[in-house]
Each structure stands twice: as structure tokens, then as C-alpha cells.
Amino acid sequence: MGSLESTVRLFRRIDRLFWCVWLAYVAMLWVSIGDELDPSRLQALMKVDVAGCVASLPLPANFSLAGKMLFWSFFGTVHLFFCGMLAVVHLAIHRFARGQIFVHRTLEGVRYLGFLIVGLGIYESVVNNGLIYGLYLTGDVARFQADYSLDVPTLAVGVFILTFKFILERAITLQEDVDLTI
Incomplete structure (x- = not known):
């Protein structure tokens, strides 16, 4: 039992430290918005040949009103996905900190993730x-040039997590069956 208690204590610490992840995300978002509005900061950090390439890209600040609305709505919804993922992970860690490590309710969060x-x-x-x-x-x-590629690494991570959830769910069911038969 000592190992479960130490694991729960570890997750309590991680749960408290996860607020630093939220703060870091907000800081990263702030820097990202600043870079979209004024890329001169990025150009100062880059090599000369790359900075010239970045300077030739269109700036969201120079878009028309419709273009700004399109760009910032896309930017915002992508970051809503990231916030949702962080929230699901934080909720799972919070449940682990309360000792709910291998329960079906926790696996639902893994499925959502x-x-x-x-x-x-x-x-x-x-x-x-x-x-x-x-x-x-x-x-x-x-000009418009369609991009037909999918983000395969992201899709692979999502499928891996869903597969992992399925395996854990089967393991929990087997463990519950073993506990009932003893």
C-alpha cells in the first residue's frame, strides 16, 4: 500500500505544479499573439536569409477586416483545442491525486483527450x-494553393491514446473480475 500512497502524493505535487503549465501556456499565447502582430522581434532573432523569408509573409495586422476575422477565429479555435487538452490532462492528474487512478471515469478523460x-x-x-x-x-x-497533407504525427498520438485507453479499460475489467472471484 505504501507505493500507492507515494504515487498519490506525487500526483498531488504534480496537480499543484500543473498551474505553472497553465501560466506558461498563457505566457506562450501572449508571445504568440505579439509575434503575429509584429514579426520584427522574430526577425531580429533569425539568421539573415530566414528573416528575409519571414518578412515576405503577409501580416495579420495588414489584412482586411474579413481577413482579420478569419485569421483570428482560426487562431482562437486552435488554442481552444489546446486549452481543452490541457484541461482534460489537468482533470486526470487531479483525479490521480485523489487516488482515482484506474477507474472508468478517469478513462473517459483519456478518451476525450x-x-x-x-x-x-x-x-x-x-x-x-x-x-x-x-x-x-x-x-x-x-494566391491559393491547397495543402492536402494531414498532420500525421498528431493523428498518430491521438490514435495511440485511444488505443491505450482501450487496453487500460480491458485491464481494469480483468482486474475487477479477478477481485470478484477471490
Whole structure:
């Protein structure tokens, strides 16, 4: 039993430290928004040949009103996915800290996380093409070239998490059966 108690104590510490992850995410979001509005900070940090390439990219600050709305709505929804994933992970850690490590309710959070990650991979691919096409129609970008690639690593991580949830669920069911027969 000592090992379960030490594991729960560890997750209590991680639960408290996870608030630092939220603060770091907010700071990263703040820097990301600043970089989108004024890329000169990024150009100062880059090599000369890369900085010239970045300087040739269209700036969201120079988009038309419709282009700005398209860009920032895409930007916001992608970050809502990230917030959802962080919330699910934080909730799982919070449940682990309360000793609910191998229970079905915790596995539902793992399932939501897997679906969120798979959804993010598909969403980014589809909506990014829609965003670029919309910016092309508003005249904010010079040409439209569709991107038919999927974010395969993101999809693979989501499928791996869903598979892992399925395996853990079967293991919990087997353990419950063993506990009932003893």
C-alpha cells in the first residue's frame, strides 16, 4: 500500500505544479499573439536569409477586416483545442491525486483527450485550407494553393491514446473480475 500512497502524493505535487503549465501556456499565447502582430522581434532573432523569408509573409495586422476575422477565429479555435487538452490532462492528474487512478471515469478523460488530439489534426488541415482560401478571396494573400497533407504525427498520438485507453479499460475489467472471484 505504501507505493500507492507515494504515487498519490506525487500526483498531488504534480496537480499543484500543473498551474505553472497553465501560466506558461498563457505566457506562450501572449508571445504568440505579439509575434503575429509584429514579426520584427522574430526577425531580429533569425539568421539573415530566414528573416528575409519571414518578412515576405503577409501580416495579420495588414489584412482586411474579413481577413482579420478569419485569421483570428482560426487562431482562437486552435488554442481552444489546446486549452481543452490541457484541461482534460489537468482533470486526470487531479483525479490521480485523489487516488482515482484506474477507474472508468478517469478513462473517459483519456478518451476525450484522444478524440481532441485526433480532431485537432483533422481540424487544422481542413480549416487551414479554408482560411487560406478565404484570405485569397479577400485579397489578403496573392494566391491559393491547397495543402492536402494531414498532420500525421498528431493523428498518430491521438490514435495511440485511444488505443491505450482501450487496453487500460480491458485491464481494469480483468482486474475487477479477478477481485470478484477471490
